[in-house]
Amino acid sequence: MSDSHLNIKPAGGWGALKSSAKFIINADVFKTSKALLNLNQVDGFDCPGCAWPDPDEKDRAMNEYCENGVKAIAFETTKKRASLELFKEKTVTQLNELDVFTITNQGRLTEPLVYNRQTDKYEAISWQKAFYTVGKHLKNLPSPDDAIFYTSGRTSNEAAFLYQLMGRMIGTNNFPDCSNMCHESSGVGMSESIGIGKGTVDLADFHKAELIMIFGQNPGTNHPRMLSELKEASKRGAKIVSINPLKEAGLVSFVHPQDIAQMITNVATPISTNYYQVKMGSDMALVQAIIKYILEEHSDTLDTSFINEHTAGFEEYKEEILSLSWDVLIEQSSVTMEEIIEIAELYVKSDKTICCWAMGLTQHQHGVASIEEVMNLLLLKGNIGKEGAGACPVRGHSNVQGDRTVGISEAPKEEFLQKIDSVFDFVSPRSHGYDVVHAIKAMNKEQNKVFIGLGGNFADAAPDTKMTYEALQNCALTVHISTHLNKSHLICGNEALILPCLGRTELDIQKNGVQRVTVEDSMSMVHGSKGKNIPITRDIKSEPAIIAGIADAALGNKKVDFIDLISDYGKIREKIEAVLPEFNAYNEEIKKPGGFELYNSAKNRVWETPTKKANFLINKVPSLNIEENHLILMTLRSHDQFNTTVYGMNDRYRGIENKRKLIFLNENDINKLGFKNGDKVDIQSHSKDKIKREVFGFEIISYDIKEGCSAAYFPEATPLVSIEHFDKKSFTPSYKFIDITLVKSK
Template sequence: MSNKKVVRVYDRPAGGWGALKSVAQQIIEQGIPKKGALTLLSANQPDGFDCPGCAWPDADHTSTFEFCENGAKAVAAESTARRAGPELISSLTVQELSARSDHWLEAQGRLTHPMRYDRTTDRYEAIDWDQAFELIAKHLNALPSPDDGIFYTSGRTSNEAAFLYQLFVREFGTNNFPDCSNMCHEPSGFAMREAIGVGKGTVLLSDFQLADAILIFGQNPGTNHPRMLGELRAASKRGAAIVSFNPLRERGLEKFQNPQNALDMLADQSTNISSDYFQLKIGGDLASVKGMIKCVLEADAQAHAEGKPRIIDVEFIAQHTANFEQFATDVMAEQWDVIVRESGLERAQIQRAADIYMQAGKVIACWGMGITQHKHSVATIQMIVNLLLLRGNIGRPGAGPCPVRGHSNVQGDRTMGIVEKPKPAFLDRLGQVFDFTPPREHGHDTVGAIEAMLNESGKVFFGMGGNFATATPDTELTHRALRNCALTVHVTTKLNRSHLICGQEALILPCLGRTEIDMQETGPQAVTVEDSMSMVHLSSGINPPAAPDLLSEPMIVARLAQATLKDRSKTPWAWLVADYSRIRDKIAAVFDDFADFNTRVSVPGGFHLRNTAAERVWVTGSGKANFNAHAVPVDLPIHQARKNQQSPVFNLATMRSHDQYNTTIYGMNDRYRGVFGERRVLFINKEDIQELGMQAGDWVDLESLCDDKTRRQAKRFMLVEYNIPRACLAAYFPETNGLVPLSSFADHARTPTSKSIPVIITAHDGNSLRAAVANE
C-alpha cells in the first residue's frame, strides 16, 4: 500500500465493501489467508473463541459470521504467521527498538520466548521460564513491603486468569491493582453505584429491539464497536429514534452498510443511523442533558397545570427514587444562557432532543469514553441516569443505561476482584475459601501507581497484558516512573512500547492468545469472559500455539505464585491450572452470582449475571435509586486556562484512528475520517484554521496548559479541516497522551482527562513548507 499522505472527504457509509477489503487485506498482510479465514469463522461461536477485540455482546452464537472489521483485524493480528523470536529481538538494542514506530513493533509478529533485559548490552536476551519466575520472586520477596509491588491488569485477561491473579496478589499482601478500567469507564461504575446501586449497564442486547429511542453520548461505534452498528441499523429500520451527541461528525453514526448482509452489499444500500445528530462542544454533555431535563420538567409542570397526563413517571419516582424534589429545584434554577453556552447547542436543539425523549415510551442511553474522560465525568453520567429515571426508563424492557466498554473482558476483570478498593464482604469470603487473611488497606489505582513509582525507587511493576507506558497519561512522567523500578515485567503476545521502558531489570513473558489451543494436564481448556451486558460465556482457541514455549495466563500466574509464595500459600496452584473448571468452582465459591458456574456457562451463549437495578432492586444507602443534582460546570480546566491566556485556547480530545484498537496500531489510515498514510494529524474547524492565519496541511505544535508549571508539548501535527465545533480539536492517542497532566483526572473516579485537554497551537519550525498532502 502507498505511504502517500492523503486527506479527502469520505462520503461512503460505514462498513460496506471498504470493511471487507480492509479485512481481506489484513489477513493477507499477516501471511495467513486460509488459516485467517477459518479462524474468523470460529469467532464468537459456541465452540470457538471470544473475539479479543471489543466487549460488545454477540447477537447470535450460532450464526456463521459474528465478527466485525476491527475484530477481524485483532484476530488476524493475533493469528499472524510472523514471529518475533530471540534472534530478532536480540539483534537490536533497546535504544534501536525505541526508535521504531508502534506500528513497526506490532508488525514484527508473535513473541516466542521469555526475554530478559541486559542493561550492560542494552539488549533483551532469552531466558527460560524457571529463571524468569525465580527472578520475579526474588525481587518481590526483597521488597520492604508487599505494597511496593504494582500489579497492572489489561481488559484482555480472562476471568480465570484475573481471579487467580488477584488471589496471588492478595496472598502476597497488597491491593495494588491499577487496571485499564482506571483509564476508561471507572466514572461509569462510580456514578451508577451511587445512583442505582450497580456499576454496570442494565440492558440486554434484546432491549435494543424494543427501544423507541436510543441516545448515544460520546461514542463512535463505527470504529470502536462496529458490531453495535448492526443493532442500530435494525432499530433505525423499524423506526426507532437514534439521537447522537458528539462533537465530531462520525460516519458510523450517520450511515451504515452491513457487510454481512448480502442485499445491502449487492444493491449498494445503506441505512441512516442517527435521526438527529447534535454536535455539542467537547465536555458539553452535562449541560445538554440537564437542559433536556429542564425541558421535561417544564413540560410536565404545564401538563399538570392543565390537567393533562403527566410527562414524568410520578408513580415510579415516588416508589423507587430519592431526592427528586431537591434535584428538580436545582434543575429549574439553572439558567438557560449557562446551559446554551456550556453545551454548545442552541436552545431549540436541546428542546428537540427533549421532545424525542418525551415522545418515546422506552429509552436506552449509551455512552463511551467521550463521556468518561473528563473532570466532570461522574456528574455527567449521573445526569444521564437522572434523565432515564424521570420517566421510569430503568428496570423495564427496552430501556436503561448502557455504558459501552472497550476491551473484551474489562468488565469481567472487575467482577473477578481486580479492584484497588475491595469490599470487605468480598475479602471475607476470599479469605474463608482460600484460608488466608487478605489485606484490607486500599491499593493504588493507575494514577496512584505512577505517583508511587515516581516517589520511591525499587518497586516492582508487573503488567498482565496491555501497554501501560503508552496507554497512560503524562508520557514523560510515566516513563520516568517505570524506569525508577527495580524490575518491570510484561505478560504479552507481541512487542510494544512498554517493553522498551525498562526498570533496572526487565522481563517479557510471552503468553497464549485467545485464538490458540490452551492445552493443560487434563486436556484443552476454555476460559470465560464477561461482555458489556454482563453475559458470561466460554472461549476456546482453535489455532496451534504460535510457539512451543508459550504459557497461558493462568499458568503464568500459578507458576509465579508457586515461586513467590512457596510454603506460605495453601492454595493448590498446580492443581487449579491443570483443569480450569476447578478455577471456576472456586470462583463460584467466592461469588454467589457464579453459583453452578461450570454448568451454566456450558450452555451456548453462556448466562447473564444478576443485575439488581434491572430488577428495580436498589442496593444504595437510601434503598432507592438516587437523583443527583449537579450544577453545569463553569470552572473546568478549559475555563481556567482561557482566563490566563491571550492566545486562543482550544479543547483537545484524544481518540483512536480506524486502523487502531486501544494502543495497537494496525495501519496508518483512518478511512472514515478520510486520512491516509499519516497519524500525526489535528482535526480542526475550518474557521479556526483561518483565524490562526494558517492553511489545511500546515504543520503545528501543541502545548497543553496546566498550573503545575510543567511544559508538555506534542510536536509536528498536520492540520486537517474537519466538521467539528469551533475551539474544539481532536487528535489520535497515544501520540497526544503526553499532553495530559497526571494531576488532571475525573472527580471521584481519577480517570485521566484525555477528552478535554486545554491546548494552544503554534506553527511548527519550517512551517513555510506545506505538507506533502494531496487534498482531493
C-alpha cells in the first residue's frame, strides 16, 4: 500500500474558515450570523444539508456546524432575490441558457409564479388561484396514476406525511423521491439482509469501534461533521480503512477548524490508516475476496454462536464464496492479493467494526448486491446489534430517511396502508407506483400528466437529462415548491407553477402560533427544528401550508380538514403517531433535548425478514470489463456544492478554481489516450440502448484517481447517464459506472 496520499493537503483548517467567512460576507451578514447561532442547537433548527446526527446536548458545541453548513445557511439568507423583476426582464428561454451556478444563485423566490407560454415568461399569480389551478388539474385527471408526487430529502416529517396522505387520497402511490437516486440500494439490500433499511449504529458506537471501513464516500465534502468522529477514532488508535477510486482530502487528514490548538499548530490528524484506490464498481468483488480469504484462513475467528442463533443461509453462502476463482476476484476487485490480505487481516483482528458507505456503493447496476455483501461481511463476526459495531449508510439529505419513514414510498407496506385507511377512513391504492426511473418513462410516453415537486431539482438530479427534460415538458402541469430558482422551473409543462416556500432558518407562523417541524437523521434520531429569522416576504408559505392549500382545492375537507391540520403542526404529529406506533408520545418526545430515537429492530437483533433471521445472501460477481481505450466515469460533487445546488465555482480540496466543466483523469490514461493535461474533450457514453449521449468541451485535469477511471461533476455530466442502466431491485440509476470515450474538442 502506497503512502503517497499523505502528501495531500488536510481537510478543514484555515481554508475552511476563510471559505466560510467569504460566504457569510456575501450573504446577509446579520441574518446568517443569527441563524448560525441556532444551527443544530437544541431549540434551534436542523441544518438543511446532510443527515449526520447531532451530539448529545452536553457534547454539543456552540458552533455545531461545518463549512458546508455555513454555505447552506448563507445560500438561504442571501440578499439576492429571484423576484418578479427577474422574470419581467428575462424569458424562460434566456434563463435556460445560463449555467447551473448562475441559475441557482439568482436568489430566493418571493411570490407564486405562473408560466405564460405566449410570452415565455413567468408572471405573478395569487396563492388562491395557484391552488385552484393545481386542484382543477388533479380533480380532472383521467386516472389518479396520472399524478406524480416527487419529494426532496429536505422536506420535514410533517410536510411529507401530509403530501403522501394527499396523494393516496387522490388515489396513487406515485411517490418517486430523491432516495430512488441515492440510497435506495441501501434500503433494499439491508432490508433483504437484516430486515430494516436503516443504519444500526449511533455516534457512541464510533467512540468504541476498533475498525471503521469507509466505502465509496467522501465525508470531507459531503458529510464534513463526520470528520470529527473519524478524527477522535484515529486519535484513540482505531484503524480506519478507506476504499475509494479518488484520493480525497477528508479521507487523508483533517485539521478541525474549531480546535484552537490544532489551528495554531496546523498539525493535521491522519484519518485513514489504510487507503486503497479501487476501480468504480469493484467494491463488491473486493468484499467477496475479503470474505473468501477469511473463510479459507481464519474460519476460527467467525462468531459461530451469532451465526447459528441469528442467521440463515450461511452454509450455502460459504460454499458459494469458496467456489469463486481467486483470479476472477483479484481482476474484478482491481487490487492485489496482498492488499486483499491486508484488509482481511484488519477485519479479523477487530472485535468491533463499523462499515460506512455512500453513493460509491449504491449508484451501480449491482448496488443492492454490493450492500448485501457488506452486510455479509458484518454478519461473519456478529457486527450487527453489537456495541461499537454495525452498518452506517451515510445519507446525504437532512430528512431523506424521515420522509421514507412517514410514507414517501412508491411501494408502501400493506401494514402502513391499513393504518392510513383506518385513521383517515378511506381506501388507499394498493398497486405500486412510479419510482424516479419509471416516472420519467411514464411522463415521456404519455402526455397530460401532472408533476409536483416538493423541493429538489428533479430536472438536473434525474438521469438521462434529455429524456428527463422531454418528460417534464410533456406534462399538462408542472408544479415546483422551492426556496430558490433552479433548472426544473425552466423545463415547463404545458402549464407551470413555482410556489415559493419558507427555508429552515425562518419562522413558521400558523393560526395557532410559531411552529416547529421534525426530521430524522441517519441514525434514526427524530428531533425538532424551529427557524428564528423573519421570512423574506409575506408572500411565501411553509411546505405544510402549500400542501394543505393544494389538498383543500383538490379534495375539499369532507374526509380530512388539511387546513385545520396545519393550524398547529402538533395535530399532524398526532396523526403520524396514530399511523406509526414507533412515534408514541410524539409531541412530548420532541420536547426532549436532542429528540428521541426510533426503534431499530436489527439494532436489537430482531430480524424482520421472512426467515426471522439475518440472511447471508448470494450474489454473482459482476463483470466490469470495458473495451480498449474506454474509461469508467463517475459523477460527483465539488466542494462548493450540495446535490444540484452549486454555491460556488471552486473545489478547494481538489485544487480547482472557477471552473466546473472538467474531467479528472489518471496521468497514465491521459498519456495513453494521446491527450495532455488541460486539453478540452467531448465525452460520449456507451449504453445497451445504443443511444448517443454526449457532452462537450470538458477540460482534462490530471488527478490521483485509479487508472481506467474518470470523474466529472453533476449535473454537467448527468446527460451521459442512461435511463436503462439501473439496479434491477432498487431501480437506482448507475451514476457511478458510465462507460465513456473521449475525443478532442474541435
